[in-house]
Amino acid sequence: MANDPRLIQSRLPLQPDFIRLAAGLSEQAGEAFGLGRGEAMRLCLAAEEVFAHLCQSLGPGARVELDLSGHYYYVRLRLRFTRSEVDFRLLNLAAGFSPDRPEDLERLGLLLASRAVDRFSLRALGQDQMELVLDKHKAYPPPQTPPPPVSPLSQAVITDPGPAEIKELARLIAAHYPPTAFPADFGLPGKLADMALSGDYALLASQDPGQAPGGGVIWRRDAKAIQLFGPYLFEQPDHAAQGEALVEACLARVAKSGARGVVCRFATPDLPRDGFELLGDLQLRQPDGRQEHWPHYYRQLEEDPGAWVWCHPELRGFLEEQYQNLFLPRGIRELSPAGETRAEHSVLSADLNRARSQATLALVWDGRDLTANLRSHLAALREEGILNIFLNLDLGSPWQAGLLPEIAAAGFRPRLLLPALGQGDLVVFQETAD
């Protein structure tokens, strides 16, 4: 790690004098790691705003670990700092935001920072540290050449595609599937090749020597789950068999990865439904007002060991129905607030995906202002044009499970259960307009 040429580590005093250093370092590292000039400048702006905020919150004497890492298709700025001295509210995406006072936006450094980058997240590291992560993606040109002609494979063999085949796959996916069937990034040949190079994504192709791929499957490893995309088949008469072979080969690759399950949010008709469980549908609002179904498929990779989960009494009915439908063995322990002492202010993390007009909130720290804080986030995100806002609740974490009434009061409703993908099972809530 210490010798990784794609990692720059620094430890800086949190003083205004160093803001320019942090910003300049981010800009130059961004360019060195492959960002274009414009993208590097935006990363620089994000670093400047975040650093200034931390200086204001933590004051002189404090330090921040500022790391920049190159991941081929994006550059990551990561800041670690001591939590106990921070006014947590300033770390909320919507801290201090009032929809009635647009001028407040000017003071929202973190909001500016979040606008300058593609992804933004905040999490607690143990008892006394926080980590703020900002990712700036490299810009890639759309496909410059038409997709190669495809024909039925005489003998489909599953292979690990090289960079050239990956770029062909990207062009083929974009040409043969509607944009809703794949993340927008997959349609950019150079980006998909870099995503594989980074190790974040992996691909398998169904191929015949000397021919264009007949199909492919793509996956990425998240904290505890594999995200599977596809399988994508291009005019193959035996598409179902090739799809099944691709998915089985993928499962064999990830079987011993330690991931607990495979989630498929971009399933094609060739995903072998036999081997997956339908967790349910989310409703996605589109800019033109339409609603789209968004099915979520899932399968475990390991035998479910059974578990006890925490829940508020008002969530019990939803959970029992989910557990019954999924045949999941769970003991439910109820808990609800009983007047115990709480912090004044809550902290939420927000993971934004502007391309899909989605944001996912997660609870970082409990506080008495939770409902108001959630509403502020909703207002800020709507202001940003984000149409679909989700919240993940971890049932393995008792303090989170008890917060249901406040989450519901902010307009969130439980929609899906993702088994064992947090400390315990995760419930996905969706903000509803009603």
Add this chain to the structure above:
Amino acid sequence: MRAPDLDRLTPEFVRRFEPYMPSQPDPELMKLYRIGHLHRLNNNENPLGPPPLAQEVIRRFPPPRAGIYPSGDSWYLRQALARRFGLDPDQFLVGNGANEVISFAIKAFCQEGDNIITADRTFAVYEWVANFSGFEARLAPLKDFGFDDEALLRLIDRRSKIIFICNPNNPTGTWWDRERLERFLARVDGQQIVVLDEAYREFVDRPEFPDGIQMLNRHPNLLVFRTFSKIYALAGLRVGYLAGSPEVVDAIRRTCVVYSVNILAQEAALAALADDADHLAATRALVAREKAYLLEELAALGLTVQNGEGCFLMIRLPLSDTMAYRRLLQQGVMIRSMTGFRFPNWIRVSIGSHLAMEAFIAALRGILPSRS
């Protein structure tokens, strides 16, 4: 007090590794699944239990002896094994289950940069121990559900130290006959240690099936692993052993943990060895009878089966194996899901009592999608 800096303290290969989480104890699972009875068909345990003499030894074990250290190197058990197989006691090492002797061998022969070779879909512990010890595990794909000798040989380089062959293979039950094993050993030509894991060999009743221990004199690079956990039904006491040439065993002895096999385990294993003739025959008969019953029922259900030697068989399901695990367990039947063996949508079921086999078939019938 500061929290330890685990990033600095933990080697990188350990940080990359995910911990293995064994399933919860039966009473906890039964509580969660709300079941009153559990048929354990997941670990290839012998439903007959240990041989009668071993049961007697366990029953009569005097509690005060639990306060006394056992023989540090299972001295009497090694003597008995030597008598049984006509070898020297120093050609045996006993461990806390076969898993421990796998660790002994890897520790003895591998150093940084070395690799071990085995199949991609076999007993997971060879690959697992190599990985968490920081060594590369090179995996040759199975061919027609069996170990592929040519593919294994192609993976050898100058840093290859051990080749693990599971014969018969868990979970597919495929096996190499004597001639094929001899050919393979000739090709390896003593350049690597070849481990022949014979955890299930006592279930096999075929003349052409090789007896690794009989081949040791001709092949000094051969190591044979056996266990008291399977046909001898002492899984709960954890006793396994290896046999090899005196020189190879002497090398492994330097890395092996002494006193790891407890006193009751050593005495029960001794007794099991002394009283196994009827027990082995009865177990083989039960496995043959119940396998035939299962095969007939599974054929009637239209399911694809992989059946070989050993006290188990594999079944391909038209649903996720991990979901099948949950749904069967809800009906009191615990099987092994096979995704972790890189066989997605397959399950492995151990051969158990007839009652357990009937319960399994009834539960399986209940979870299969109806055929139109």
